[in-house]
Amino acid sequence: MKRTWFTLLILLTLHSMTQAQTPILNPPKAIVKPKELVTNGHTRTDNYYYLNERENPEVIKYLNAENTYLDQVLSPVKDLQTKLFDEMKGRIKQQDESVPYKEGNYYYYTRYVTGGEYPIYCRKKGSLQGTEEIMFDGNSLAKGHNYYQLGGYEVSDNDELAIFAEDTVSRRLYTLRIKNLKTGKIYPEVIKDTEAGSFAWATDNKTLFYIKKDPQTLLGYQVYRHVLDSPTAADVLVYEEKDNQFYMGLSRSKSKKYIEIGVDHNGVATEYRLLEASQPTGEFKVFLPREKGHEYDIVHYKDKFYVRTNWKAENFRLMEVPEGKTADRTTWKEVIAHRPDVxxxxxxxxxxxxxxxxxxxxxxxxxxxxxxxxxxxxxxxxxxxxxxxxxxxxxxxxxxxxxxxxxxxxxxxxxxxxxxxxxxxxxxxxxxLGGFDKNNYVSERTYATARDGVKIPVSLVYRKGTKKDGSAPLLQYSYGSYGYSTDPGFSSTRLSLLDRGFIFAIAHIRGGQEMGRRWYEDGKMLKKKNTFNDFVNVSEYLIKNKYTSTSKLFAMGGSAGGLLMGAVINQAPQLYRGVVAAVPFVDVVTTMLDESIPLTTGEFEEWGNPKNKEYYDYMLSYSPYDNVEKKAYPNLLVTTGLHDSQVQYWEPAKWVAKLRAMKTDSNQLLLHTNMEAGHGGASGRFQALKEIALEYAFMLNLVGDRQ
CATH class of the missing domain: 2.40.128 (Lipocalin)
Structure with missing residues (x-):
């Protein structure tokens, strides 16, 4: 008996020693292949330019090596990741249903079934007591695909047919199909490389319009007319946008009278073209020709249009104009005047x-x-x-x-x-689910003063009882670009941080539009550094006012918010314990010089065109990749997707490779590449939680919380 226990003790000891002594792999090192890039007479050397070769086995090997390294570094919190995932999943009502809305003769809604990753799109005729018709079962459609996204649908006027679009790669190139909702038949048409949600039926229930995208730039640039049961080769081109700086959309007006083509160059110009839906072979007519500096939106109402316009109104005003006179601005009548504070x-x-x-x-x-x-x-x-x-x-x-x-x-x-x-x-x-009680949480609104004296709104939330003595870990989040406002909404996943003592703060920095149009204008182009400075000044405010401390302050941002993260850690790395940069746009200059990369040309009015030396110099002064230095950086988790259509995977991959070669600290530097997804990450409602669990586990591990 004693020998048995002794033997067991020896075996357990040896197992423990083996586990404790398992060496962590050395961080992957990307091969250095210098490439000189010359712009405006200035030469940059990019040692990792070759990582943009998506089909290169050497590149794939490097990305996989980074994933393996991340798994090993975070292996001590693998159980925590699982716990966080189960926790977040456990708050979700698995069998759920949206609030129905009425359109035409039907009530439409989506519902989820227990265990289902994707919504089921349903409708009932006449009343909510009617018989359910399943239009699209996302779980069935997603079978056999690692990624699946239904990019919207549009029902014909007779309620019998539906256009729908699918993406099974996460490249945002949607394949358009047509389904007979009465018989369940899928029509033979397969129209590839289309824009999600940008399609419309004519009133004849057989003619439809859609946007074709350039598979290289991913810009929608052509509108076609298609007649049901005719070969797609016979589709008629009805409009082509020649300026690749404009984005395009297509829809049916709420009044159902018009099919509308809208083109927009953010912050520069808008133009709409209209066609009466009852005249599908007619010609689209311009509502008001594009004009530099003029942006507008329209809504048809009876015999007139309401126009939201920034014509002589920075914060926009509301006007109206009779049908048939829209191109003559002297006929426009003001409904709501411009207000500088609204x-x-x-x-x-x-x-x-x-x-x-x-x-x-x-x-x-x-x-x-x-x-x-x-x-x-x-x-x-x-x-x-x-x-x-x-x-x-x-x-x-x-x-x-x-x-x-x-x-x-x-x-x-x-x-x-x-x-x-x-x-x-x-x-x-x-x-x-899980016993949530909103009364257990407190929200605040405060203001931090930026270095130029501007007051920056900050929204905060934490669990009651959380001390504000500098001891609490805090996650500061922001985006700050494209006039996109980061509003203080609810997140059930965030509860996993709040319940572990975290404070969550949203910095409403310039570059968004929270405080009006000027807030956006003061955070773009040659004023872009205001965005980064605001974020850093908010961090300093939160530390000074003892919401947290430098040893427990974390920052997070994604996409253009990832650019923010890169700029912030170049400017003030000492403020942060850890940073999560999701699908970060960090190689600003090189990307904006390459017009073959998706979306580049449409971004010139956000960042500037680096072919112009003034913009080149300014962008080069803050581009995260170009400004990596030999110094200490905070712990960093970087995420990307191999098929990302917005920020190409090689930007974060290059950034991590350069940071590894230059940083002087021993902090964690981790890169996670989802080899099957794109900009939005995993597509299923539960699969996406695994990525959030990874981010949370990374932060919790750094503050010593593995529970």
Whole structure:
């Protein structure tokens, strides 16, 4: 008996020693292959330029080696990753259903089944008591694919046919198909390389329009007309955009009268072309020709159009113009004047009401105007930091407005608002399983002062009882580009950090549009460094006011927010314990010089064109990849996708390779490449949680929390 226990003890000891002494692999080192790049008479040397060779086995081997290294470094928190995944998955109501909306004769909704990764798209005719018709079962359609995305659908006027688009690579090149919703038949048409959601039926229920994309640049540039059951080779080109700096969209107006082609060059110009849906072989007519500096949106209403325009109005104003006179701006009549402290964000129109989405003091507001009496009101939300927005309202002949609402402590909620009686009805609130109680959490709104004196709004949330004495770990998040506002909405996954003592902070930095159009203009082009400076100054404010400390401050951003992360750690690496840079846009100059890369040309008005020396010098002064130095950097987790269509995988791969060669610290530097996904990561609702669990485990491990 004693010998048995002794033998067991020896075996356990040896096993423990073996586990403890398993050496961590040396970090992968990408081969150095110098390439000289000359622009405006200036020469840069890029040692890792070759990593853009996606089909090169050497490149794939390097990416796989980085993945292996990450797995080994984070092996001590493998159980924590699993626990976090199970925790986040456990908060999700697996068998769930969206709030139905009425369009035409049907009520449409999506639902999930237990264990299902993808939504099932359904409808019922006449009433919600009708028989369910399944239009598209995402779980069935995704079978056999590592990635699947249904890129929208459009039902014909007779309710019998549906255009739908699929992406099975995550390259955002969608294949368009047509389904008979009555018989279940899929028509023979297979139209490749199209734009998701940009298609429309004519009123004859047999003619449709779609956007064709360039498979190299991924820009939508052509609109075709297709007639059902005819060969796609016979499709008619009805419009081609010659300027590759413009993005294109296609849709049917809410009134159903028009098919609309919209082209937009962000911050520069807009142009719409219209065709009456009852005349599919007719000619698209220009609403108002594009003009540098003029952006506008349109909504058709009876015999006129409402126009949201920045014509002599930086924050936009609302105007109206009769049909047939749209190209003559002298016929435009002002409805809502420009306001320097209010940004007019969007609008919707109903038979008796006009609804506006506005921004003031960094918060979203919904304004309802009675078309007859002109009386108006603002909906009251009653929280210090929140996000509210006009929902999907396809029914024109109704007095019910659907809107969405959430806050840092309130789960996503869908409301119906009676615009006549002022009655507000909660139709659904996201159900958070696992004992969630919003009263256990606190949200705040505060302001940090940037180095140039500008006040930067900061939204925070934490669990009650969290001490603000500098001892709490804090995750600071932001984006700060393209005028995209990072609103203080709810996240059930975030609870896994809050419940472990983290504070979560959103820095509403310049480059977004939270504080109006000027907020965006002051964070782009030759003012882009304001974005980075704001983020750093918010970090300093949070440390000074003891929300956290440098030993427990983390930062996170993705895509253009990943550029933010790269610039921030070049500027002030000492402030952060760890940084998560998701699909980061970090090789700014090289990418913006390559017009064959998807989306480059459309970005010139965001960053500048580096062929111009003034922009080249400015971009070169902040481009994260070009400014890596021999110094200490914080712990860093970088993620990317091999098929990313927005930020090519080689940008983060090159950045990590250069950091490895130059950094002087012993902190973690990890690269995770999803070899089967693109910009948005995994496509399933549960698979995506695994990536979040990885990010959270990385941070929690650094503060010593492996529970």
């Amino acid at each position: 940004y007019l964000a969007n609008m919707d129109v109903f038979v008796n009401h006009l609804v506006l989405g506005e921004r003031k003091a960094g918060l979203t507001n919904i304004r309802v105007i009675n078309q007859k009496t002109k009386a108006d009101e603002y909906l009251n939300f009653g929280e210090p930091a929140y996000v509210a927005g006009i929902g999907y309202n396809p029914d024109f002949n109704t007095n019910i407005l659907r809107y969405s609402y959430s806050s840092l402590t309130t789960p996503s909620s869908t409301f119906d608002y009676n615009m006549d009686t002022k009655e507000k009805t909660l139709k659904k609130q996201q159900e958070i």
